[in-house]
Amino acid sequence: xxxxxxxxxxxxxxxxxxxxxxxxxxxxxxxxxxxxxxxxxxxxxxxxxxxxxxxxxxxxxxxxxxxxxxxxxxxxxxxxxxxxxxxxxxxxxxxxxxxxxxxxxxxxxxxxx
Amino acid sequence: xxxxxxxxxxxxxxxxxxxxxxxxxxxxxxxxxxxxxxxxxxxxxxxxxxxxxxxxxxxxxxxxxxxxxxxxxxxxxxxxxxxxxxxxxxxxxxxxxxxxxxxxxxxxxxxx
Numbered sequence: 001x002x003x004x005x006x007x008x009x010x011x012x013x014x015x016x017x018x019x020x021x022x023x024x025x026x027x028x029x030x031x032x033x034x035x036x037x038x039x040x041x042x043x044x045x046x047x048x049x050x051x052x053x054x055x056x057x058x059x060x061x062x063x064x065x066x067x068x069x070x071x072x073x074x075x076x077x078x079x080x081x082x083x084x085x086x087x088x089x090x091x092x093x094x095x096x097x098x099x100x101x102x103x104x105x106x107x108x109x110x111x112x113x
Numbered sequence: 114x115x116x117x118x119x120x121x122x123x124x125x126x127x128x129x130x131x132x133x134x135x136x137x138x139x140x141x142x143x144x145x146x147x148x149x150x151x152x153x154x155x156x157x158x159x160x161x162x163x164x165x166x167x168x169x170x171x172x173x174x175x176x177x178x179x180x181x182x183x184x185x186x187x188x189x190x191x192x193x194x195x196x197x198x199x200x201x202x203x204x205x206x207x208x209x210x211x212x213x214x215x216x217x218x219x220x221x222x223x224x225x
């Protein structure tokens with residue numbers, strides 16, 4: 001039973017399109033995140049939500065819009081995709097007040113052609 | 114701001130060799146420190162952690178000691194295996210929303 005699951009695992013699309021990545025966690029955690037991993041494996045926080053409310057929004061183009069319908073889900077919608085958006089996007093979750101350990105999904109590889 | 118610096122890879126070792134991956138950090142206060150591992154095609158998994166100075170985290174034969182005087186958290190293993198081949202990430206949090214700040218990752222390749 002997967003703790004943090006993302007769909008789709010692979011996504012290939014054309015520049016200018018709009019796409020979404022979905023994330024669900026069944027750990028009962030309060031906080032969820034989106035991280036972007038570039039081709040050099042560098043990981044950068046994009047967003048953090050706590051109980052459906054945005055608490056961290058790093059410098060990310062406003063073409064990226066996270067949506068959290070409930071605390072178990074955090075989806076990422078990307079408008080007007082650009083070549084530089086190609087990356088692996090990781091969803092993660094953690095328990096508020098915990099030790100800071102994050103539980104990661106398997107990643108969604110986005111390729112923009 | 115907070116930052117984590119790791120040695121650049123790839124690190125290539127023969128099976129049963131000794132491993133050290135260096136990690137140093139910059140942060141105010143007393144962060145918690147972590148090592149995460151990413152196997153090919155997978156997400157990150159927590160390998161070990163330490164939450165206060167002089168703590169030693171250990172798991173699967175890997176160890177790291179929180180050294181506040183040198184702001185370091187170096188990862189070590191006495192005898193690596195081919196199955197240890199992965200990318201290793203050092204990270205810290207000051208519990209600001211549990212946001213983790215990651216180092217750049219170090220790829221380890223172990224050859225039989």
